Amino acid sequence: MTAQASESEKPAPRNPLRPLATAAVIVIVVFGGVGAWSATAPIDSAVVAPGVIAVESERRTVQHLEGGIVAEIAVRDGMPVKQGQSLIRLDDTRVKAQDEVIRAERYAQLAIEARLLAESEDRPTIKFPDILYERGSDRKLREIMALQQSQFEARRAAIEGQRQILQQRVQQLEEQIVGLEALQKSKLRQSGYIAEELKMIEGLVKAGHVTRQRLLALQREQARLEGEAADHVSAVAKARQQIGETRLQIMQLNNDRQQEVTKELRDVQAKLFESAEKLHMTEDQTRRLEILAPVDGVVMNLAYVTLGGVVAPGATVATIVPTDDRLVVQAQISPADVDSVHPGQQVHIRFTTAAAKQVPVVVGTLEYVSPDRLVSEQKPGTTSSTAPALSPNAYYSGRIVVAPDELSKLDKIKLHAGMPVEVLITRGERTVLQYVMAPLSNNFARAFKER
Numbered sequence: 087m088t089a090q091a092s093e094s095e096k097p098a099p100r101n102p103l104r105p106l107a108t109a110a111v112i113v114i115v116v117f118g119g120v121g122a123w124s125a126t127a128p129i130d131s132a133v134v135a136p137g138v139i140a141v142e143s144e145r146r147t148v149q150h151l152e153g154g155i156v157a158e159i160a161v162r163d164g165m166p167v168k169q170g171q172s173l174i175r176l177d178d179t180r181v182k183a184q185d186e187v188i189r190a191e192r193y194a195q196l197a198i199e200a201r202l203l204a205e206s207e208d209r210p211t212i213k214f215p216d217i218l219y220e221r222g223s224d225r226k227l228r229e230i231m232a233l234q235q236s237q238f239e240a241r242r243a244a245i246e247g248q249r250q251i252l253q254q255r256v257q258q259l260e261e262q263i264v265g266l267e268a269l270q271k272s273k274l275r276q277s278g279y280i281a282e283e284l285k286m287i288e289g290l291v292k293a294g295h296v297t298r299q300r301l302l303a304l305q306r307e308q309a310r311l312e313g314e315a316a317d318h319v320s321a322v323a324k325a326r327q328q329i330g331e332t333r334l335q336i337m338q339l340n341n342d343r344q345q346e347v348t349k350e351l352r353d354v355q356a357k358l359f360e361s362a363e364k365l366h367m368t369e370d371q372t373r374r375l376e377i378l379a380p381v382d383g384v385v386m387n388l389a390y391v392t393l394g395g396v397v398a399p400g401a402t403v404a405t406i407v408p409t410d411d412r413l414v415v416q417a418q419i420s421p422a423d424v425d426s427v428h429p430g431q432q433v434h435i436r437f438t439t440a441a442a443k444q445v446p447v448v449v450g451t452l453e454y455v456s457p458d459r460l461v462s463e464q465k466p467g468t469t470s471s472t473a474p475a476l477s478p479n480a481y482y483s484g485r486i487v488v489a490p491d492e493l494s495k496l497d498k499i500k501l502h503a504g505m506p507v508e509v510l511i512t513r514g515e516r517t518v519l520q521y522v523m524a525p526l527s528n529n530f531a532r533a534f535k536e537r
Contacts, residue, residue: 103379132434132510137417137486138506146380146406148173152371153399154180156390161386166409167379173404174390176375176397185368192361193218193231195354201234202351204343205241207458212238254532256329264323270383277311280304383408407503413448413488417451418481421459426513429453433486435508448492454484454512484511 125167154176161173203210212235221227268313284304379385386447390397397403415435419427431452461480488507 118467132512133419133423135417135419135423135509135511136483137415137435137507137509139501139507140414140416140501142501145197145386145503146383146408147285148377148380148403148406149400150176150374150377150397150403151400152374153401154375156393156395156397159388159393161385161404162391165385165386166387167383167406169379169381171374171379173379173385173388174377174397178372178375181368181371181375185365185372188225188361188364191222192228192358192365193224195358195361197227197230197234199351199358201238201352202347204238205347206351210257212535245339249336251334256332257335257446259325259329259332263322263329266318266322266325269313270312270322273311273315273318277308277315280308284308285519295433377403379406381406381408381413388451413501414453415486415488415507415509417484417486417511418462419455419484419511421480421482423511424455424459424482427452427455427484427511429455432512435486435488435513438506438508442450446495446497448488450488450492450509451515453487454483454485454486458482484509 149191154295156174157177158172158175160171160175161167167173196218200212200214200218203209217513218227218231284301287296287304288302291298291301335381386405386407387402389402415433417433433450433452434447435450436447459482462481
């Protein structure tokens with residue numbers, strides 16, 4: 087009984103497959119869960135590309151058209167400047183001399199124009215422009231005005247003298263006509279008297295009381311008087327013709343003078359227009375002697391640091407790196423990834439400098455992708471952080487604009503143009519399984535291609 091009881095109290099033997107089954111269940115559960123998660127759980131997919139900080143308008147090159155001699159240097163490399171702030175001032179001696187010469191010529195032409203206008207309008211005096219009176223302290227200008235006044239009076243007197251001579255001639259001819267007409271009337275009256283006498287004598291001659299010689303003498307006298315009267319008529323007509331010719335000479339004198347004045351006036355006004363253009367150019371040159379900053383920014387590569395240095399025409403004086411432009415990133419996108427990027431995609435920007443380790447990621451927008459790939463100047467065989475596919479130096483350029491509200495996150499870092507960054511261009515979601523299987527499927531697809 088005791089033996090049977092002890093045998094009944096022994097534990098039943100364990101199944102050796104049970105731990106394996108438990109392990110299999112655990113493995114199936116774990117891998118099944120992971121597989122289900124990898125097949126359904128989405129993760130963000132992004133294109134990673136290197137880039138650099140830039141400004142929208144790039145660096146501004148400051149040049150000077152005519153050049154000159156440096157008179158004052160107001161900035162130095164690395165100095166922040168505001169738009170319109172003076173960088174360098176050039177010496178104004180040459181420009182001032184040109185300006186004074188042009189102004190003197192212009193004032194002289196204005197005085198000549200005033201004199202010609204007075205002659206053209208037949209005014210008794212010259213009305214000079216106010217600007218000439220305002221510069222009355224200029225001795226040379228006063229001499230020019232006095233010369234034009236005397237020339238005006240001399241020319242006016244000469245023309246008036248010629249006109250008076252011709253008018254006097256007209257008056258003399260008119261008086262001559264009056265005398266000739268009086269003589270003509272006198273001759274005609276005498277001829278009339280002789281005609282009456284002839285009527286009386288003709289009867290006496292027939293009666294024999296008067297000789298025929300007396301009759302012929304009276305007839306000759308009548309013919310002479312009628313001839314003289316006809317001569318006076320002809321002389322009157324000739325005098326009237328001379329009056330008309332003289333009056334035409336007066337008109338021609340006025341016309342010739344007007345044409346001469348008009349031609350001179352046209353010439354002087356053309357010179358005034360030319361001098362105005364030259365004066366505008368010298369004023370522009372004077373204004374640009376002060377070389378100013380075109381935008382807010384920082385001075386770089388200041389080319390002239392010595393007073394008295396010569397700035398060549400068109401030479402670069404300095405470079406201004408803008409500070410107030412929109413912050414943009416120039417990214418180099420691999421040709422292998424370009425098919426999955428397009429303008430409008432969201433971009434996350436990471437700063438890769440040592441000082442930027444604690445700077446948060448900022449968000450921007452892909453604004454532009456170059457239509458064709460570009461090739462950098464890096465020599466083949468050298469290492470590059472871009473390392474795009476197809477060519478070691480090929481890439482697509484992308485411009486990323488940082489959202490304005492994201493700039494507040496960058497208080498801990500001072501941004502400079504050219505700083506390196508890493509950009510992640512979001513291109514949608516895919517599962518972990520798709521992410522893992524994509525390289526394998528690509529390799530299988532290439533492996534089974536018959537060569």
